[in-house]
Amino acid sequence: xxxxxxxxxxxxxxxxxxxxxxxxxxxxxxxxxxxxxxxxxxxxxxxxxxxxxxxxxxxxxxxxxxxxxxxxxxxxxxxxxxxxxxxxxxxxxxxxxxxxxxxxxxxxxxxxxxxxxxxxxxxxxxxxxxxxxxxxxxxxxxxxxxxxxxxxxxxxxxxxxxxxxxxxxxxxxxxxxxxxxxxxxxxxxxxxxxxxxxxxxxxxxxxxxxxxxxxxxxxxxxxxxxxxxxxxxxxxxxxxxxxxxxxxxxxxxxxxxxxxxxxxxxxxxxxxxxxxxxxxxxxxxxxxxxxxx
Amino acid sequence: xxxxxxxxxxxxxxxxxxxxxxxxxxxxxxxxxxxxxxxxxxxxxxxxxxxxxxxxxxxxxxxxxxxxxxxxxxxxxxxxxxxxxxxxxxxxxxxxxxxxxxxxxxxxxxxxxxxxxxxxxxxxxxxxxxxxxxxxxxxxxxxxxxxxxxxxxxxxxxxxxxxxxxxxxxxxxxxxxxxxxxxxxxxxxxxxxxxxxxxxxxxxxxxxxxxxxxxxxxxxxxxxxxxxxxxxxxxxxxxxxxxxxxxxxxxxxxxxxxxxxxxxxxxxxxxxxxxxxxxxxxxxxxxxxxxxxxxxxxxxxxxxxxxxxxxxxxxxxxxxxxxxxxxxxxxxxxxxxxxxxxxxxxxxxxxxxxxxxx
Numbered sequence: 001x002x003x004x005x006x007x008x009x010x011x012x013x014x015x016x017x018x019x020x021x022x023x024x025x026x027x028x029x030x031x032x033x034x035x036x037x038x039x040x041x042x043x044x045x046x047x048x049x050x051x052x053x054x055x056x057x058x059x060x061x062x063x064x065x066x067x068x069x070x071x072x073x074x075x076x077x078x079x080x081x082x083x084x085x086x087x088x089x090x091x092x093x094x095x096x097x098x099x100x101x102x103x104x105x106x107x108x109x110x111x112x113x114x115x116x117x118x119x120x121x122x123x124x125x126x127x128x129x130x131x132x133x134x135x136x137x138x139x140x141x142x143x144x145x146x147x148x149x150x151x152x153x154x155x156x157x158x159x160x161x162x163x164x165x166x167x168x169x170x171x172x173x174x175x176x177x178x179x180x181x182x183x184x185x186x187x188x189x190x191x192x193x194x195x196x197x198x199x200x201x202x203x204x205x206x207x208x209x210x211x212x213x214x215x216x217x218x219x220x221x222x223x224x225x226x227x228x229x230x231x232x233x234x235x236x237x238x239x240x241x242x243x244x245x246x247x248x249x250x251x252x253x254x255x256x257x258x259x260x261x262x263x264x265x266x267x268x269x270x271x272x273x274x275x276x277x278x279x280x281x282x283x284x285x286x287x288x289x290x291x292x293x
Numbered sequence: 294x295x296x297x298x299x300x301x302x303x304x305x306x307x308x309x310x311x312x313x314x315x316x317x318x319x320x321x322x323x324x325x326x327x328x329x330x331x332x333x334x335x336x337x338x339x340x341x342x343x344x345x346x347x348x349x350x351x352x353x354x355x356x357x358x359x360x361x362x363x364x365x366x367x368x369x370x371x372x373x374x375x376x377x378x379x380x381x382x383x384x385x386x387x388x389x390x391x392x393x394x395x396x397x398x399x400x401x402x403x404x405x406x407x408x409x410x411x412x413x414x415x416x417x418x419x420x421x422x423x424x425x426x427x428x429x430x431x432x433x434x435x436x437x438x439x440x441x442x443x444x445x446x447x448x449x450x451x452x453x454x455x456x457x458x459x460x461x462x463x464x465x466x467x468x469x470x471x472x473x474x475x476x477x478x479x480x481x482x483x484x485x486x487x488x489x490x491x492x493x494x495x496x497x498x499x500x501x502x503x504x505x506x507x508x509x510x511x512x513x514x515x516x517x518x519x520x521x522x523x524x525x526x527x528x529x530x531x532x533x534x535x536x537x538x539x540x541x542x543x544x545x546x547x548x549x550x551x552x553x554x555x556x557x558x559x560x561x562x563x564x565x566x567x568x569x570x571x572x573x574x575x576x577x578x579x580x581x582x583x584x585x586x587x588x589x590x591x592x593x594x595x596x597x598x599x600x601x602x603x604x605x606x607x608x609x610x611x612x613x614x615x616x617x618x619x620x621x622x623x624x625x626x627x628x629x630x631x632x633x634x635x636x637x638x639x640x641x642x643x644x645x646x647x648x649x650x651x
Contacts, residue, residue, distance in 0.1 A: 035433055037381070037440060085625045092379050093624055095436045096575055099381055099568050100624070104617030106565075107610045115610075218564070222444045225437060264452055270441050277426035277434055 002133040007255050008248055013140040014209075015247015016147040020202035021217070021224035022231065022239035023151060024195040029233045030171035031191035032083065034094035038101035040221030042078075042196050043203030044214060045105055046071050048113050050204050051120050051212055060123040064146070067204060068197045075196025076189040083192070084185070110214040122208040143205035150201040151240060154194060158236065167191060219266060223250065226269030229276050232286020241285065246272065334583075341489040345482040353481040354553075355593065360488035361550030363589035364495055366573045367582060368542030373571075374579030375503050376535045377515030382423075382439030383543045383570045385446035388562025390416045390544030391551025395463045396456065398552065405469040409548040416544020417537045424536035428529045435536075443567035450559035462558035470552050484553050491549065495542060496582045502538075511535060543570075565613065572616040576623045578630020587631050592616065 021039060028036040046067055053063045078101065086093040124142030128135055158164035169177040170187040178184050203217060210216055227246045231238025250268040253260045260267055276283060345353055365387045372378050380386075390412035397408035423442060427435040451460045458464075472483035503511060513521035514531055522528045551557045569592050577588025595615060600608035627634045 035437060037436075082621060089628075091433055091436075092373065092377060093628075095379055095381075095433065096571065097621065097624060099571055100617045100620035102617075103565065103568050103572070103613050103620070107614035107617065110610045111607060111614070218444065222441055225441065229437065264448060266445050266448055270445050273438060273441050274426055277438065281426075281434065 003255075004252075006134055007251055009134055009136070010140070011248035011251030012244055013144050013247075014251065015244040016144050017202045017206045017243075018220060018223045018227045018247050019240040019243025020147045020151060020198050020205075021220055022227035022243040023154065023236060024199035024202070025224055025228045026231075026233055026236055026239035027154075027191050027195040027198070029228070030236075031167070031188045032079070032087070032094065034091055034098060035225070035233075036101075036192075036195070037095070037098040037221070038105055039195065039199050040217030040224070041102050041105035041109070042071070042075065043199040043206070043220075044216040045074075045109050045203075046196075046200030047120070047203035047207040047212055047216060048109055050200075051113075051118070051207065054121070054123075063123075064201075064204070067200050071196040071200035072193035074193075075199075076193035078196075079189045079192035080185075084188075087188070106214055113214070115214055117211040117213040120207045120212040123204070139208055143208075147201055147205055150198055154198055155236065157194070163190070167194075222266055223247075223269045226272040228283075229273050230283055232283025234287055235283065235285035238283055238285030242283070338489070338493060341493075342486065345478075345485045350479055350481040353485045355597075357481070357485050357488050357553050358550065359586075359589045359593045360485070360492050361546045361553065362570070362573065362593055363586045364488075364492055364546030364549070365543040365570060366546075366577065366588050367492070367495055367499055367585040368539040368546070369570060369574040370577075370579050370582065370585050371499055371503065371542070372535060372539035373574055374581075374584075375508070375511045375515065376532070376539075378427075378532065378536065379436045379571075380439040380536075380539070380567075381436055381564075381571060382441075382443035382446075382567050383540075384562050384564070384567030385439075385442050386416045386420060386540045386543040387547035387550070387566075387570070388446060388450070388557070388559075389419055390547030391557045391562070392450065392457060392463070393544070394548035395465070395551050395557045398469050399463055399465060405552055408469075409545065409552065412548030412551075413541045413545045416547065417541030420540020420543075421533055421537040423540070424533045427536075428532055439567075440564065443564040447559040447563050450562070457559070460559060462556060462561075464557075465552075465555040468553050468555040470549075488549060488553075491545070492586075495545070496585075499542070500582060569613075569616055572620045576616075576619050576630060578632035578634070578636075580629060581632040581636060583636075584630045584632035591619070591631075 021043060024039050024043075025036060028034065028039065049070065050063050050067050053066065054060065058066075082101065083094065083097055086097055122137075122139040122142075124138040127138045129138070129141065130136075156164075158167060166177070166182045167187055167190065169180065169182055170184050171191075174184050177187070202220070206220060207216060210220075223246050224243065227242035228239045229242070230245060231240070231242030233239075246269060249272070250265045253268050254265045344356070348356070365383060369380060369383050372380055393415040394405070394408040394412035397403040397411045398405060403411070423438055424435070427438050450457045450462075453459075468480060468484065470484050470487065471480045472478040476483070478486070502508060510521065510526045510531055513524060513526055514528060514535075518528050521531075573588030573592045574584070575588075576591055577586070578584030596608055596612040599611045599615070603611060623630055629637070
């Protein structure tokens with residue numbers, strides 16, 4: 001039982017990373033209407049930048065806000081410069097642009113920092129805490145807290161600020177939003193910026209555990225896509241819940257299902273994507289959309 | 294991409310004066326001998342036939358790789374350019390064809406033509422299965438599933454060691470596709486000629502498929518699935534069929550590629566290979582068949598050129614960056630791809646000279 005609980009807890013902590021990345025993917029999907037295949041690579045780039053900043057001697061109290069701002073600017077810039085030209089030319093072109101962004105960002109990261117796996121020191125130290133029979137590392141607790149904070153902030157912005165209202169309006173109905181005088185272009189860029197910032201936190205938290213390399217977020221991307229599929233791409237809450245479920249599910253599967261260990265954990269998100277699309281394509285929290293001519 | 298491509302100068306197949314959609318099945322095949330092949334393609338085919346006698350076996354080997362990749366990209370062109378569906382996982386289907394053919398030759402001792410056929414069938418069936426859940430809701434789901442498959446395929450290959458040889462893959466002492474005795478051809482020459490023939494047959498079949506009633510149904514699906522449905526096109530069946538055909542063609546390229554190389558390794562069929570194939574398709578021009586050849590040459594030769602320029606340690610990454618840049622630039626400035634752009638240029642020049650002559 002203790003073993004099971006411990007596995008569930010560690011599934012939840014990895015699940016938080018998938019949740020944050022899935023939230024980022026859902027944010028872009030709601031605004032721009034495409035899956036951003038490059039969301040994971042953006043997070044990897046952010047993790048490398050934070051590594052470089054910490055190597056330069058900056059304190060983590062400074063690195064996190066700097067990273068959030070840089071990522072926001074990067075995400076918004078990518079949207080304005082590289083995604084904007086194909087907006088309105090259909091989902092295929094948009095998806096292809098994000099595939100190009102994946103290839104390009106991955107190449108840039110590998111060219112600057114090399115392809116070797118580095119160990120990144122945890123921003124939260126190496127101490128271990130015990131709570132009854134369960135053990136928690138400082139990295140898991142601190143990282144989890146940071147991700148939760150980022151997601152809460154994101155949720156608050158969307159729920160309670162005028163900016164969030166505009167963002168939601170554009171996501172819900174871009175045409176009406178435009179008629180109300182909302183600059184949809186700016187909102188889309190802001191959406192990409194927020195997504196990149198949330199993703200950056202995911203990268204920062206994932207790197208010390210998974211090892212820092214250009215491949216850092218390749219597998220988490222798949223898990224996050226599965227999470228967003230499970231929760232529903234049109235629901236921010238769904239993406240987060242989906243991420244936690246996927247984290248727990250793949251952790252338990254790799255522990256208790258014979259043959260699914262290590263890399264083969266990826267079978268879990270794949271099966272989830274396949275089944276959800278077959279059974280309930282809008283996901284757990286998503287709304288089914290009716291197509292009208 | 295749909296709108297960008299439909300705005301292209303190329304006339305839609307719907308404009309062809311062929312018989313109406315409810316004609317007999319034979320009507321689908323009629324263009325095989327009725328529609329002429331352009332002089333440019335005939336010339337290219339002739340060049341393909343004599344090329345093996347003018348360049349070295351090493352260069353031929355590389356050129357053969359271009360042809361196998363071109364077969365796969367042609368399959369992707371059918372899917373992306375004609376049906377308006379996306380696949381970010383054709384590298385996995387190419388790899389599935391390669392591994393299937395390899396296993397059938399190596400473990401079961403089949404002759405290579407049968408093994409290639411097995412590769413085609415396996416990839417086609419896999420494509421059909423992948424297409425099943427993708428039918429619901431939007432075309433994005435196909436992107437979602439295919440990138441998942443692209444990511445998971447090399448892992449599965451590394452895991453099922455008994456069947457696939459794990460991370461070291463499967464090797465044969467030499468390619469089973471060897472020149473028959475008495476022809477006086479080297480193996481490389483024979484392989485290249487064979488691939489020229491296969492690619493030609495694939496391109497002719499794909500062209501015929503996309504010009505008949507099937508092609509018009511595809512066009513309707515691409516432009517507006519809802520409209521297609523209201524016109525009596527069974528959209529679900531059509532999507533599945535086209536995805537299966539496209540996958541089978543990719544498997545054909547992979548099976549031939551794997552056997553010519555006599556080696557299959559999981560790393561060759563990573564997600565990045567899948568995305569590279571996507572670049573080849575878009576950069577070459579997804580709505581032209583010449584684009585498949587141009588795109589394939591681009592992705593096969595570029596890494597060589599780059600390694601020669603800046604050394605091989607970071608050559609892979611620089612090529613990946615160039616693929617990404619080429620993909621973006623093509624989408625922004627040349628939505629019909631290099632082949633589409635060239636075609637428009639040629640027809641404009643031809644039109645001008647004709648007007649001047651008149």
